Amino acid sequence: MSTNTLVTAPTLLQRARNIRRNALRMGEVQGQGYIAQALDISDVLAVAYFHGMRYRPEEPTWEDRDRFLLSNGHYAIALYAALIEAGIIPEAELETYGFDESRLPMSGMASYTPGMEMSGGSLGLGLSIAVGMGLGLKRKGSKSRVFTLFSDGELDEGSKWEAMMSAAHHKLDNLIAIIDVNNQQADGPSKQMMGFEPLVEKLEAFGWFVRRVDGNDLDAVVAAFDAASSHTEPQPRVIVADTLMGKGVPFLEQREKNHFIRVEAHEWKLALAELDAGDRS
Amino acid sequence: MNSSISASPGKPRLTTSAMIASIAAEGQKTKPAPFGHALVELARSRPEVVGLTADLGKYTDLHIFAKEFPDRYYQMGMAEQLLYGAASGMAAEGFMPFATTYAVFASRRAYDFIHQTIAEEDRNVKIVCALPGLTSGYGPSHQAAEDLALFRAMPNMTVIDPCDAHEIEQIVPAIAAHHGPVYMRLLRGQVPLVLDQYNYRFKLGKASLIRDGREVLIISSGIMTMRALEAAKELASDGVDAAVLHVPTIKPLDHEAILREAGKPARLVVVAENHTVIGGLGEAVAAFLMRSGVHPTFRQIALPDEFLAAGALPTLHDRYGISTAEVARQIKGWLR
Numbered sequence: 001m002s003t004n005t006l007v008t009a010p011t012l013l014q015r016a017r018n019i020r021r022n023a024l025r026m027g028e029v030q031g032q033g034y035i036a037q038a039l040d041i042s043d044v045l046a047v048a049y050f051h052g053m054r055y056r057p058e059e060p061t062w063e064d065r066d067r068f069l070l071s072n073g074h075y076a077i078a079l080y081a082a083l084i085e086a087g088i089i090p091e092a093e094l095e096t097y098g099f100d101e102s103r104l105p106m107s108g109m110a111s112y113t114p115g116m117e118m119s120g121g122s123l124g125l126g127l128s129i130a131v132g133m134g135l136g137l138k139r140k141g142s143k144s145r146v147f148t149l150f151s152d153g154e155l156d157e158g159s160k161w162e163a164m165m166s167a168a169h170h171k172l173d174n175l176i177a178i179i180d181v182n183n184q185q186a187d188g189p190s191k192q193m194m195g196f197e198p199l200v201e202k203l204e205a206f207g208w209f210v211r212r213v214d215g216n217d218l219d220a221v222v223a224a225f226d227a228a229s230s231h232t233e234p235q236p237r238v239i240v241a242d243t244l245m246g247k248g249v250p251f252l253e254q255r256e257k258n259h260f261i262r263v264e265a266h267e268w269k270l271a272l273a274e275l276d277a278g279d280r281s
Numbered sequence: 282m283n284s285s286i287s288a289s290p291g292k293p294r295l296t297t298s299a300m301i302a303s304i305a306a307e308g309q310k311t312k313p314a315p316f317g318h319a320l321v322e323l324a325r326s327r328p329e330v331v332g333l334t335a336d337l338g339k340y341t342d343l344h345i346f347a348k349e350f351p352d353r354y355y356q357m358g359m360a361e362q363l364l365y366g367a368a369s370g371m372a373a374e375g376f377m378p379f380a381t382t383y384a385v386f387a388s389r390r391a392y393d394f395i396h397q398t399i400a401e402e403d404r405n406v407k408i409v410c411a412l413p414g415l416t417s418g419y420g421p422s423h424q425a426a427e428d429l430a431l432f433r434a435m436p437n438m439t440v441i442d443p444c445d446a447h448e449i450e451q452i453v454p455a456i457a458a459h460h461g462p463v464y465m466r467l468l469r470g471q472v473p474l475v476l477d478q479y480n481y482r483f484k485l486g487k488a489s490l491i492r493d494g495r496e497v498l499i500i501s502s503g504i505m506t507m508r509a510l511e512a513a514k515e516l517a518s519d520g521v522d523a524a525v526l527h528v529p530t531i532k533p534l535d536h537e538a539i540l541r542e543a544g545k546p547a548r549l550v551v552v553a554e555n556h557t558v559i560g561g562l563g564e565a566v567a568a569f570l571m572r573s574g575v576h577p578t579f580r581q582i583a584l585p586d587e588f589l590a591a592g593a594l595p596t597l598h599d600r601y602g603i604s605t606a607e608v609a610r611q612i613k614g615w616l617r
Contacts (some may be wrong), residue, residue, distance in 0.1 A: 110402050117373070122397050128363045129398055132370020132378075135355060139331070140374065159394070162360035166367070169358070 009050075012218050015085055016046035020248050020275055022081035026097035026104070028268035033098070033106070035271075036252060036261045038078035040182045040243035041149070043216050045082040048147060048178075052225040057087035060114040064144055067133055069118045071126020071150035072180070076108035079116065088115040124157030126150050127177060131163050134172040134236075145174045153185040155196045161206075167236040168207025176228050177208075177238040180215065182245050186259045199240055208238045215241025249274045295593030297418040302594050303471050304416050304504055311471040312446035316409065317345030319453035320379060324350055327457060331371060333357055333380040335364040341381035341411045342469045361391040368406045369398035377405050377457060384410035384425030384466060392431060399462045400437045406462050413442065413466035413503065414555030415584055415601065420591035426584050430560025432464040433532050439463045439485070440532040442503035442555075442562075446472040448529060451483035459485055466503060475507045476527075486530045488538035494524035497612055498548045498577075500539065502528045502562050505553040505582070505603060512608035519609075521616060524548070534565055536573075543570055543577055549615060550577040555603060558583035580615050582608055 010018070023038035049055075053066040070079050080097065083089045089104070096102035103113050107121040118129050130148040137144050154160055167175050181199070183190045191197065203210045209231045211224040221241065228237035246252030246261070249271045255261050263271070305311045324330040324346065332338075332346045336359040347354035355371075357364045361382055368378040387395065387410045399406045410428070417423040432440045439459065443449045443466060456463045479491050491506065492513055499509040506527040513523040526542050528535060543550050543566070550570075552563035563581040570576065584601050598604035602611060 119397055119401050122393050124362075125366055125394060125398055128366020128394065129370040129373070131363065132367030132372075133374055134370070135367065136371040136374025136376055139371075139376065146370075159360075159362040159366070162358070162363040163366070166357060166360065166363050 012046050012050055012222070015050045016043045016218065017248070017275065018085045019045055019078070019081045021272065022084045022091075022094060023077050024249075024268060024272050024275065026077050026080065026094055027263065029095055030098040031265060032263070033077045034074045034260065035077065035263060036245035036255075037075055037180070037182065038081060039247045039249060039252065040216070040245045041075060041078050041180050042081070042248065043218050044149070044178060044180070044221055044241050044243070045078060047218065047221045047225055049082050049086045051222055052229065053147060054144070055086070060088050064142070066144050067117055067146045068115070069126045069130050069133070069146065069148040070108045070116065070120050071118070071148055071154060072123060073107040073109070073120025075149065076104070076106065076116070076120075079108060080104050080113070083113070083115040089113070123151070123154045124159045127160055127163035127167070130175055130177070131166050131170065131172065134167065134175040135170060137174055145176060147176050147178065149178045149180065152179060152181040152183065152190045152196060153193065155179070156194045164203070164206045164208065171234040172236045173231075173234045175236040177236065179238060179240045180243055181240055182243045184245055184257055184259055189257070203238050203240070208236050209233060210238050210240065212240040212242070215243035216247045248278055250278070295596050297591055297593055300417055300419045300423055302418055304468065304594065305471055305473045310474040312474050313471055314342040314345055314469065315446035315449040315472050316453065316467055316469060317342035319450045320346045321349045323453050323457055324353065327377065329375060329377045330457070331355060331376050331378050333364055333368050333371070333378050335359055335361045335382045335386070337382050337411070340383075340469065341409065341467060343379070343381050361386045362394045365391045365394040365406070365408070366398050369402060369404045372399075372404035372406050377407065379407045379409055381409045381411070381467070383423060384413045384428045385423055387464070388425055388428040388431045396435055400435045403437050403461055405460050407456055408462065408464045409467050410464070411467045411469045415589060415597060415603065416468070416504070416555070416594070418592050418594050418597055421588045424589050426557040426589060427560065428466070429531050429554070429556045429562065433560065433565065437462055438532065439530070441465045441530055443468065443529055444503055444506040444527060445475040447474055447477040447481065448483050452529070455483060455485045468504070473507060475510065483529060486533050486535060488526055488528040488530075488535035490524065490538070490542060491527050492523070492525040494522040496521055496548060496616065497523040497551060498526060498542055498545070499523055499551050499553055499612075500526045500528055500543070500562070500566055501553040502531060503555045505555050508603060508605050508608050509553050511605040512612065515605065515609040516612060519613065521613065523612070528562060531562055531565065534569065536569060539566055539569060540573055540575065544575050548577060549580065549612070551580045551582060551612060551615070553582040553603070553608060556583055557586055559586055580611075582611060
């Protein structure tokens with residue numbers, strides 16, 4: 001949780017709505033973006049940044065912060081949206097998304113953006129880095145934790161399973177992984193690319209504490225974060241979040257499912273309007 | 282391949298023996314595990330130093346560090362992608378990981394992990410890899426003929442090819458003093474001791490003229506400097522005067538020293554490296570000299586662009602032209 005929480009702080013619902021708005025506005029600026037993924041993961045990011053994690057917006061490299069590793073670098077638009085809402089990136093920078101010299105490139109890179117702790121894009125890297133950070137934090141006696149977000153498609157990468165075994169082997173109870181199961185990869189539905197179910201049983205067999213929830217149900221996501229945080233066994237934790245691509249914008253939820261959905265120029269305003277309408281209803 | 286290795290009368294037929302055959306010649310002065318001992322020395326004054334390996338601690342001399350600092354030693358299992366991703370994570374937390382495996386696995390299996398999580402993020406990870414080039418008779422699975430080409434091509438990466446135990450001992454503190462990723466080829470076990478006889482000091486990024494000579498300039502790195510020095514003695518007995526410029530830092534290359542030496546008139550320039558003829562020291566020097574407008578007669582001694590055979594190292598070093606006798610023979614041929 002942010003250390004400067006105000007009594008009048010917005011609700012998680014409002015935070016999630018704002019993250020979606022920020023993402024849509026960046027999409028509009030660039031005329032494209034992994035917007036369906038950004039919309040599906042906004043609830044999880046709202047809970048991470050406004051309930052689950054410790055950080056200081058004014059000091060992104062604060063030593064005692066919880067680390068957040070975005071393994072699926074193409075979700076950068078979503079993380080920027082959350083970092084803007086969290087006050088780590090100024091809102092005005094949203095207009096620079098994807099442009100030359102911007103601190104907000106299309107794919108997340110550690111050296112570009114405050115609050116971006118790794119260079120993703122090549123899928124499957126994050127959990128290995130998280131293992132090293134988890135070991136390093138323990139070595140320093142730090143109470144900080146490492147959160148890492150990755151996608152169901154990344155489960156195809158063998159390196160993810162190396163890191164799964166390693167995290168359990170080293171009893172990394174300071175590591176909390178989040179898997180976005182939106183069932184969509186570049187070439188089609190994830191489960192048709194390489195079947196990964198039964199996922200909970202697999203992860204448990206690998207020695208992890210597992211919670212699987214509807215990743216667009218804020219209460220359920222909060223409960224999963226709380227369970228992962230309060231769990232006392234010396235093992236890594238993972239939240240499997242089943243999400244809906246395009247969540248919050250009905251016409252995008254219904255759009256033909258694609259890894260990179262097409263949004264027409266006039267549709268961005270429409271999407272923002274639908275988002276706001278949904279919030280009022 | 283094997284049909285060409287029929288036993289010749291009077292010459293004992295050698296065997297592959299082990300995956301990690303020693304590169305020391307019989308009777309040669311050696312020193313045990315120089316990397317392991319130097320790392321222990323370094324770690325005494327640098328608490329941020331940690332050691333990581335992927336099931337090859339004993340075979341990269343890291344077991345010596347593990348014995349001295351068991352709580353600073355991380356066994357990551359036989360998982361090289363994890364090894365380098367985790368090393369990046371530890372470096373992000375302020376540690377200085379020395380992460381070891383064989384050169385083939387770091388360069389070929391974990392390349393993207395090193396590229397993205399270490400080099401791109403400029404993490405302070407020291408990648409130390411045994412069995413560089415042709416130092417195993419085990420076959421292509423363990424022969425890292427292309428490691429220098431691969432790591433040279435990676436931005437931010439410093440690339441080092443040491444000659445002997447004397448040099449390795451000095452490289453360890455030198456790369457610790459340099460903040461950033463380093464790829465270091467490792468000689469492990471009983472490592473030849475050569476450069477101590479030449480008053481040699483390693484300086485990161487610097488080449489060193491170990492021996493001067495009027496007719497030939499051999500530019501070499503790694504064990505080929507040892508071979509070049511031996512070959513130079515052999516050439517001297519035939520009346521050929523050869524200089525040896527040792528270039529342990531492949532990247533960044535010491536342009537000044539190379540230009541100074543290769544720019545001297547009327548010398549045959551030979552680059553000798555324990556690496557494929559493609560993309561290593563030879564091509565780096567050639568391209569640099571071309572760009573500089575310096576055009577000596579130029580030859581390369583390097584491994585051929587082919588999958589190398591399994592066999593005994595002396596047999597293979599002869600066959601592929603990197604043994605002392607073959608180095609001397611080729612140079613004499615070029616001078617004719």
